[in-house]
Amino acid sequence: MLVYWYRPTLKSASCDSTDNCGSKPDGWDMVADEVFVATMTKNGGTFTATSGSNAAVTHEAGPGVQIFRVPMGVGAQDFTFTAAGQSGHGTSSVPISAECWNGVYNFNYHSGSIKL
Numbered sequence: 001m002l003v004y005w006y007r008p009t010l011k012s013a014s015c016d017s018t019d020n021c022g023s024k025p026d027g028w029d030m031v032a033d034e035v036f037v038a039t040m041t042k043n044g045g046t047f048t049a050t051s052g053s054n055a056a057v058t059h060e061a062g063p064g065v066q067i068f069r070v071p072m073g074v075g076a077q078d079f080t081f082t083a084a085g086q087s088g089h090g091t092s093s094v095p096i097s098a099e100c101w102n103g104v105y106n107f108n109y110h111s112g113s114i115k116l
Contacts, residue, residue, distance in 0.1 A: 010074065053073050053074065078090075
């Protein structure tokens with residue numbers, strides 16, 4: 001299994017003029033613009049993550065639970081996972097944006113998974 005999670009906006013998004021709270025959420029400066037990926041396998045596997053227009057990143061995952069970070073890019077989030085002779089693919093339904101989300105800061109995480 002592969003699980004991914006990320007914020008749908010870059011931390012550099014500026015929504016002060018439209019956000020109903022008027023400023024970035026507390027702790028905004030501590031977050032990294034990264035997509036997080038966890039693999040859970042019995043014998044290991046390989047995944048490729050393409051974050052927006054960034055180049056695809058491939059990692060070999062060992063057995064057990066492994067967590068990886070991939071540089072965040074604006075656009076669609078695409079994942080391919082291969083383990084135990086099976087392969088799965090998924091494209092997230094929520095792209096990453098450099099702009100405000102409906103006029104507000106959105107630092108909530110979006111997540112998804114690929115099950116083999």
